[in-house]
Amino acid sequence: MPELPEVETIATSLGPQLVGRRIKAIEKLDWEKMVEAPDLASFQQLLPGRTVLAVYRRAKWLLCTLDEAWTLALHLRMTGSVSVNDATFLPDKHTHLVLSLDNGQNFFFRDIRKFGKVKLLDEIGLTKLNASFGPEPLGPTFNPAYLVTQLVRRRGTLKPLLLNQKLVAGLGNIYVDEALWLAEIHPLRLANSLVEAEITQLYTAICAVLRQAIAQKGTTLRDYRYGNGQMGENQKQLAVYQQTGKPCSRCETLIERLVVAQRATHLCPTCQKAPNGKISPLPATL
DNA sequence: CATTACCTGCAA
DNA sequence: TTGCAGGTAATG
Known part of the structure; x- marks a missing residue:
């Protein structure tokens, strides 16, 4: 579904909801294939406790800069969507990743077709991801x-x-x-x-x-x-x-x-x- | 370069 | 029931 303008819009709206928040726990993760890197155990061990410092887009990836030089990277592919909800809002069967935040809200990653991907990247991983793409079409090197x-x-x-x-x-x-x-x-x-x-x-x-x-x-x-x-x-x-x-x-x-x-x-x-x-x-x- | 796979839901 | 869907990686 989302191409550059959609992911850009999502990143812009998500930033104020996530920046400054600490990820308390992974409350739901029922489609393990969506975790591409690192291995599932490391992902589950490293993510809780991280604080979101920035939210931005690169290519069609939604990127969340975390403390300790980690980046949470999400690709929505065809039907993925993200949202931040109050604790009273429960995930449905298509919501495959839920992260609880330190303000009592929950971050949802919902994806009907299950094509979406999530990665936790270190600095080298982020550099490699960046290098796998050509220039941003609205950036200075695309002319x-x-x-x-x-x-x-x-x-x-x-x-x-x-x-x-x-x-x-x-x-x-x-x-x-x-x-x-x-x-x-x-x-x-x-x-x-x-x-x-x-x-x-x-x-x-x-x-x-x-x-x-x-x-x-x-x-x-x-x-x-x-x-x-x-x-x-x-x-x-x-x-x-x-x-x-x-x-x-x-x-x-x-x-x-x-x-x-x-x-x-x-x-x-x-x-x-x-x-x-x-x-x-x-x-x-x- | 073309085809297939990955998944589910919806409209024809 | 079939075909189609915003994406991408893997395979001939």
Whole structure:
């Protein structure tokens, strides 16, 4: 579910609820496979007693800086959500991790599909996690020049590359489709076929869709919530994602759905001209 | 590069 | 009943 804007929104709302709190105990942990590191016994031994110093996001990871140089890292994957609740609120069957806090509240990690992951990282683990991702798209090292150097030397289809967290961190299926529509670029274009002007346009579009989505507190399609169960608003702004059959807001052509890299992909076939050799000849205007 | 696996719930 | 879902790792 959550991509960069959703995890960013969650981190922002979670910070005031967690920073300064001490974790008293692990009250529930009934899906042990979600603990990726360290081993389960160490996780259970090390976490109680830690104090939360900061909450932030890197890529799609939600990171809680703890004392003694530990970091609690959570990945929500498709259906994960977190919340902080009064002690009277009991976890349901999908809530697989509950941490009691020193103010009497409980931190919940709920995940219907059980794809979510939690790790307790030392400084080396955190460094390795950071190194496994490309630049933050809204940070200083992601810029048109970087995108040019990355795309010109890569073969392969554009959309899967944009989903690759090593190229740029935090994009997922929603925002890749939205950015490609905004940039008027077809998802099946080969990465090394883009000219510089298109790459600059793509860069601008990626930043724009992410900034708008953050301003809208994320896209709630089904499960995503932030804060006290609130829904995002960005689903009202989607141009193509899950808009199959509706008219394009730029040209009125009906939005189409296809499958690219095994992922549902939405586009305007008029605005986003078909790539050479894949669907139809590339118009000379490109 | 494509396919499969990991899981559950929901809509068609 | 089938297909589909915001993600990613593992496997041919």
